[in-house]
Amino acid sequence: xxxNAGGPRTVxxxxxxxxxxxxxxxxxxxxxxxxxxxxxxxxxLDVYYGDEQALHGxxxxxPERKVTALIGPSGCGxxxxxxxxxxxxxxxxxxxxEGDLRFHGKNVYDEDVDPVALRRKIGMVFQKPNPxxxxxxxxxxxxxxxxxxxxxxxxxxxxALERAALLDEVEDQLDSSGLDLSGGQQQxxxxxxxxxxxxxxxxxxxxxxxxDPVATSKIEDLVEELAEEYTVVIVTHNMQQAAxxxxxxxxxxxxxxxxxxxDTNKIFENPESERVEDYITGKFG
Amino acid sequence: MSTSNPFAEGTEDIARKRLIGRVFVxxxxxxxxxxxxxxxxxxxxxxxxxWGWVTWEFLTYPPSQVIENFLPGGRGAGIYPAIVGSIFLxxxxxxxxxxxxxxxxxxxxxYAGDNWLTSFIEANIANLAxxxxxxxxxxxxxxxxxxxxxxxxxxAGALTLTLLILPIVxxxxxxxLRAVPDSQRQAAYGVGATQWQVIRDVVxxxxxxxxxxxxxxxxxxxxxxxxxxxxxxxxxxxFVAPDGxxxxxxxxxxxxxxxATLPEPEFQHVAAAGIxxxxxxxxxxxxxxxxxxxxxxPRS
Ligand SMILES: Nc1ncnc2c1ncn2[C@@H]1O[C@H](COP(=O)(O)OP(=O)(O)OP(=O)(O)O)[C@@H](O)[C@H]1O
Ligand SMILES: [Mg+2]
Numbered sequence: 001x002x003x004n005a006g007g008p009r010t011v012x013x014x015x016x017x018x019x020x021x022x023x024x025x026x027x028x029x030x031x032x033x034x035x036x037x038x039x040x041x042x043x044x045l046d047v048y049y050g051d052e053q054a055l056h057g058x059x060x061x062x063p064e065r066k067v068t069a070l071i072g073p074s075g076c077g078x079x080x081x082x083x084x085x086x087x088x089x090x091x092x093x094x095x096x097x098e099g100d101l102r103f104h105g106k107n108v109y110d111e112d113v114d115p116v117a118l119r120r121k122i123g124m125v126f127q128k129p130n131p132x133x134x135x136x137x138x139x140x141x142x143x144x145x146x147x148x149x150x151x152x153x154x155x156x157x158x159x160a161l162e163r164a165a166l167l168d169e170v171e172d173q174l175d176s177s178g179l180d181l182s183g184g185q186q187q188x189x190x191x192x193x194x195x196x197x198x199x200x201x202x203x204x205x206x207x208x209x210x211x212d213p214v215a216t217s218k219i220e221d222l223v224e225e226l227a228e229e230y231t232v233v234i235v236t237h238n239m240q241q242a243a244x245x246x247x248x249x250x251x252x253x254x255x256x257x258x259x260x261x262x263d264t265n266k267i268f269e270n271p272e273s274e275r276v277e278d279y280i281t282g283k284f285g
Numbered sequence: 286m287s288t289s290n291p292f293a294e295g296t297e298d299i300a301r302k303r304l305i306g307r308v309f310v311x312x313x314x315x316x317x318x319x320x321x322x323x324x325x326x327x328x329x330x331x332x333x334x335x336w337g338w339v340t341w342e343f344l345t346y347p348p349s350q351v352i353e354n355f356l357p358g359g360r361g362a363g364i365y366p367a368i369v370g371s372i373f374l375x376x377x378x379x380x381x382x383x384x385x386x387x388x389x390x391x392x393x394x395x396y397a398g399d400n401w402l403t404s405f406i407e408a409n410i411a412n413l414a415x416x417x418x419x420x421x422x423x424x425x426x427x428x429x430x431x432x433x434x435x436x437x438x439x440x441a442g443a444l445t446l447t448l449l450i451l452p453i454v455x456x457x458x459x460x461x462l463r464a465v466p467d468s469q470r471q472a473a474y475g476v477g478a479t480q481w482q483v484i485r486d487v488v489x490x491x492x493x494x495x496x497x498x499x500x501x502x503x504x505x506x507x508x509x510x511x512x513x514x515x516x517x518x519x520x521x522x523x524f525v526a527p528d529g530x531x532x533x534x535x536x537x538x539x540x541x542x543x544x545a546t547l548p549e550p551e552f553q554h555v556a557a558a559g560i561x562x563x564x565x566x567x568x569x570x571x572x573x574x575x576x577x578x579x580x581x582x583p584r585s
Pocket of ligand 2: 079
């Protein structure tokens, strides 16, 4: 915990009276429910790629053990925001992050935070399934091994596969290559790999966008179940998916602004912002 | 007009373009043919010249100045010390290049920042790949033979050949590393691997076939090089195989060159026999490269 972690919010630029006005840079999004005990809290988060600013003053509080969906048109910065949570943006040379992103109150961009340690607490699942060219078993065990959690690997691998709803399908072929699985199975394998070392948060960047409807619905069921134990942040292009599986929804709009963030029901039934309503009803985006 | 062929318009133009296409195919085919015919002619000629000369004695005896010794019933003479010399030379060169080449490539590709210095170094490595081999020979002579007093030894030869192929190995290794998909690295970083773990577990295994192929192909270029080891002072005809890092050595290309310059016409056959042995070893090395690429490709 750093000194100002629990301090009062800066009110100077954010709070305006007129709630229907569109937010300007650095504004809190419309909605912005109070989240008791947020796991992740971003304040005035700006991300730049070179000279291009991809995110503008993002304010968001992500609740524990809930599914938070990030939606918005292509290029609005959803993936960028997701990657700034576990500092995967560090791997992009030209990316630069300013502002605060707090995990349990600690700014993950502080000098004394090791991004490797951070990623051990915040796992990630990518858009395209990316299993290693290793056996199913070794894929799931990989996180355990790099993190040195390698006593009782067998049991942890089985638990992870079970939680990822994959164990029944692969139980007797754990030694065969992860690449021999179907796309949907590969994605669940990647989910198993992400949860095996038991992180607190799982970030998912359009985990079902490369999958057929059946595989997609399996992933959706899985996400809901995962939220019983983990905090899930999921990017999706699919409105129905966001509506079905998430508790909170954040709507980013073009230019990298978080326009509205609220309970999913509220966003889909009665959004504050007209632009969000237009986007959700498919008028643009 | 309406009942006639609706595609009639422009057919002449299409026919002309198609003709150009055929001419182009013919030129490409002719080029291929020239290459293949030359290669086949070369191999046939060498095989014909050496027919009957590649005997067990030829592989296991030291050379001789007297042609009778190479003939059946003679005392026995051959290329043995040069084969051993070449194999030692290549083995040593392989060890040096793998460590230096792969090390440098991993550093440049994975660790070095994207700044002007890195670009400058990379551009120069690419340029070094084009420097004639005799220049490396001179460098080897100045540095290894005279500078650090290794003399005309096996190790001086190996270090010189290492310098020669290092740029190619670095460049091909960098390419292999670059070809590792980002998604694989991200997968490893995503579960909390350190950079070293990512490189060891994901990047290197995935790049290994490419690295091996590049390295072995470079080595098979090195094994046929004459100029650099000539400069370093490899012996032309040595009667004993080298038995240590600092012993004098001979190598197959040197030996072949020596025989080819001898006046007796029969020595042309001996030279051809040497070429056949050299080519066989080269083919073997390339076959190993292909085998390794297929065997250790993690995707298969
Ligand atoms: N590696 C990068 N280098 C430079 N610019 C980038 C990079 N990644 C993203 N951007 C830019 O940042 C902006 C936001 O991109 P981001 O990938 O976060 O969008 P997104 O909302 O995830 O889009 P999509 O729905 O298409 O995945 C875009 O304008 C994009 O061009
Ligand atoms: Mg994206």
